[in-house]
Amino acid sequence: MSDLAIPTPHTEAKRERSAIGSLRLVQTGCILVIALVIVSPLFMLLIASLKDDRFQILADMGSFRAFWVSNPTLSNFAEVSNFSGELAYGRYLMNSLFILACTVGAGLIVNSMAGFVLAWGTLRGRALVLSLVIALYVIPQESIIMPLVIMVSRAGMTDTFAVQIVPWVASPLYIFLFYQFFAQLPKELFEAAEMDGASVFRIYRSIFLPLSLPALATVSILMGIESWNQYLWPILVTQTDYARPIAVAIATFFGQDSIYWDRAMAASVLMMIPILALYLAFQRWFVSSFVGSAVKG
Amino acid sequence: MASVSIDQVRKQYGAVPVIHNISMNIEDGEFVTLVGPSGCGKSTLLRMLAGLEDISGGEIRIDGRVVNDVAPKERDIAMVFQSYALYPHMTVAENMGFALKLKGQDRATIEKSVRDAADILALGPLLDRLPKQLSGGQRQRVAMGRAIVRQPQVYLFDEPLSNLDAKLRVTMRAEIKDLHQRLKTTTVYVTHDQIEAMTMADRIVVMRGGNVEQIGRPLELYDRPANTFVATFIGSPAMNLFEGATVNGQFVTDGGVALPMPEGYQGATAAAYGVRPEHLTIADKGVAATVVVVEPTGSETHVLAKLGPADVNLVLRDRIHLQPGQPITLAPDIRRVHLFTAHGIRTN
Numbered sequence: 001m002s003d004l005a006i007p008t009p010h011t012e013a014k015r016e017r018s019a020i021g022s023l024r025l026v027q028t029g030c031i032l033v034i035a036l037v038i039v040s041p042l043f044m045l046l047i048a049s050l051k052d053d054r055f056q057i058l059a060d061m062g063s064f065r066a067f068w069v070s071n072p073t074l075s076n077f078a079e080v081s082n083f084s085g086e087l088a089y090g091r092y093l094m095n096s097l098f099i100l101a102c103t104v105g106a107g108l109i110v111n112s113m114a115g116f117v118l119a120w121g122t123l124r125g126r127a128l129v130l131s132l133v134i135a136l137y138v139i140p141q142e143s144i145i146m147p148l149v150i151m152v153s154r155a156g157m158t159d160t161f162a163v164q165i166v167p168w169v170a171s172p173l174y175i176f177l178f179y180q181f182f183a184q185l186p187k188e189l190f191e192a193a194e195m196d197g198a199s200v201f202r203i204y205r206s207i208f209l210p211l212s213l214p215a216l217a218t219v220s221i222l223m224g225i226e227s228w229n230q231y232l233w234p235i236l237v238t239q240t241d242y243a244r245p246i247a248v249a250i251a252t253f254f255g256q257d258s259i260y261w262d263r264a265m266a267a268s269v270l271m272m273i274p275i276l277a278l279y280l281a282f283q284r285w286f287v288s289s290f291v292g293s294a295v296k297g
Numbered sequence: 298m299a300s301v302s303i304d305q306v307r308k309q310y311g312a313v314p315v316i317h318n319i320s321m322n323i324e325d326g327e328f329v330t331l332v333g334p335s336g337c338g339k340s341t342l343l344r345m346l347a348g349l350e351d352i353s354g355g356e357i358r359i360d361g362r363v364v365n366d367v368a369p370k371e372r373d374i375a376m377v378f379q380s381y382a383l384y385p386h387m388t389v390a391e392n393m394g395f396a397l398k399l400k401g402q403d404r405a406t407i408e409k410s411v412r413d414a415a416d417i418l419a420l421g422p423l424l425d426r427l428p429k430q431l432s433g434g435q436r437q438r439v440a441m442g443r444a445i446v447r448q449p450q451v452y453l454f455d456e457p458l459s460n461l462d463a464k465l466r467v468t469m470r471a472e473i474k475d476l477h478q479r480l481k482t483t484t485v486y487v488t489h490d491q492i493e494a495m496t497m498a499d500r501i502v503v504m505r506g507g508n509v510e511q512i513g514r515p516l517e518l519y520d521r522p523a524n525t526f527v528a529t530f531i532g533s534p535a536m537n538l539f540e541g542a543t544v545n546g547q548f549v550t551d552g553g554v555a556l557p558m559p560e561g562y563q564g565a566t567a568a569a570y571g572v573r574p575e576h577l578t579i580a581d582k583g584v585a586a587t588v589v590v591v592e593p594t595g596s597e598t599h600v601l602a603k604l605g606p607a608d609v610n611l612v613l614r615d616r617i618h619l620q621p622g623q624p625i626t627l628a629p630d631i632r633r634v635h636l637f638t639a640h641g642i643r644t645n
Contacts, residue, residue: 188382191349196396196443197370206395210386 115178
């Protein structure tokens with residue numbers, strides 16, 4: 001065998017580098033394909049919202065023309081941004097925002113308080129209550145929706161904002177999430193505050209709540225998305241424009257005789273903006289919360 | 298400042314007793330250390346004083362007032378925790394002023410109190426920092442500052458130095474002692490480190506298994522331990538303890554080595570013979586031993602030797618040159634020999 005046939009450390013390293021390079025190329029390719037699958041419908045939605053001919057939008061679907069607009073216009077947005085009249089989508093958007101703000105705001109207070117009491121309270125039977133909370137989580141929302149409709153209609157709450165907020169403020173999932181977060185904070189913090197003269201509520205408000213930013217961010221985002229995407233419940237409990245959220249209102253574009261793709265697309269883009277903003281605002285803590293729970297076990 | 302009285306105090310978790318009818322009095326301005334091995338109940342007793350644990354029986358009085366059912370915040374005490382328990386989202390100043398803020402004091406008063414405490418502990422330049430921006434020693438000082446600001450009647454310390462490195466522990470030990478000398482506030486300090494207890498306390502309470510083994514001044518405990526547990530727990534290296542019996546005015550160890558009895562106790566009976574490592578000397582006359590390990594520390598020389606089958610520790614003040622395996626003759630200082638019964642109770 002000649003000396004040239006023996007692989008030197010240099011050629012070995014070169015081969016290894018090239019193998020790593022190929023692997024990276026495949027990885028990048030896969031990520032790009034996944035990203036395209038996720039992003040392309042959103043991009044198509046945005047492009048369609050800038051086209052003023054609803055028939056053209058329909059004709060373009062299924063071809064690459066769905067991703068291109070030659071004469072972009074904001075007329076669809078202007079049409080659906082009214083606060084009164086037939087296309088009061090500005091109002092529906094505001095309704096949704098109001099419902100989201102109230103649900104998330106009240107939800108953060110109620111669920112964090114419940115989680116705190118379960119983690120640090122002196123209430124007898126806490127473990128039983130916690131087990132019940134976890135058990136409640138496995139019951140699907142849809143299975144309790146009809147009894148809930150009957151309850152709220154008998155209470156005269158239909159077609160109000162309250163009916164879209166109150167039933168969804170307390171949630172077993174978020175109570176448990178807060179419970180888990182509070183329970184892992186050191187006992188000495190509670191005791192030090194107790195020695196300093198703080199009441200249990202003050203300990204919650206001044207010590208534990210400010211320390212729970214990651215949990216607050218996570219619950220805000222998850223609750224916000226849940227509230228924003230509510231569809232079945234508002235359909236059942238709203239009859240007029242007064243408290244109708246945008247998710248339900250968009251459905252009216254899809255009539256029996258015709259579908260207003262142009263307006264539906266513009267309204268959908270408008271609907272996406274607030275929830276995207278909410279996610280971007282809390283994303284840093286949201287990610288850190290999930291990473292934190294992963295490394296801390 | 299206040300006195301603390303613990304009278305027949307018991308604690309049990311379910312059917313398991315962890316503190317057994319403990320009684321002691323802590324004088325006004327005194328520095329008392331609770332010391333003992335892990336699980337002896339010293340931290341539980343401190344937490345009962347703080348009001349963080351319920352009392353199963355007996356009475357605790359602070360300044361004459363029974364506080365069994367008084368909430369921690371109303372006991373007028375301050376506690377420094379092992380983990381410091383600083384509020385991570387508050388600055389040093391906010392941490393120190395939190396208790397005063399809860400009392401409803403105005404901002405100027407809080408600032409002045411915080412500034413005064415910061416001056417005592419040299420924390421002035423750190424007041425705007427968050428706990429995560431401080432070193433271990435600085436955090437410890439902030440935890441003490443938080444206690445000082447409140448000007449309580451009693452300070453409680455729960456192993457406050459155990460998270461620090463050895464060098465910093467020595468520095469902080471001196472700082473806490475100096476602070477007590479300046480403030481003269483009644484202090485109860487829990488530690489498992491007998492050196493800490495010896496160097497800082499006016500009086501030491503040695504605990505084991507939920508019982509008090511002995512209460513006394515540090516040198517009292519060192520010179521006249523009440524039983525074999527205290528004898529071996531206090532002092533480093535620990536006291537040499539040989540089991541055996543008294544025969545014809547001598548103490549004969551189980552290994553057959555005859556040791557001289559102290560003056561006036563030749564007729565006494567004993568089942569254990571104790572002698573501290575520094576009370577053994579290498580002499581011309583005495584008992585034969587063999588050097589096993591030599592550890593020069595600079596200021597003194599520690600020697601592990603074999604006395605019959607038993608190990609024996611020596612601390613020699615001189616820089617003596619010894620070799621492993623070398624035969625030596627040991628002579629105990631018979632004025633400082635400790636004799637114990639079969640139950641481990643001191644007899645001399």
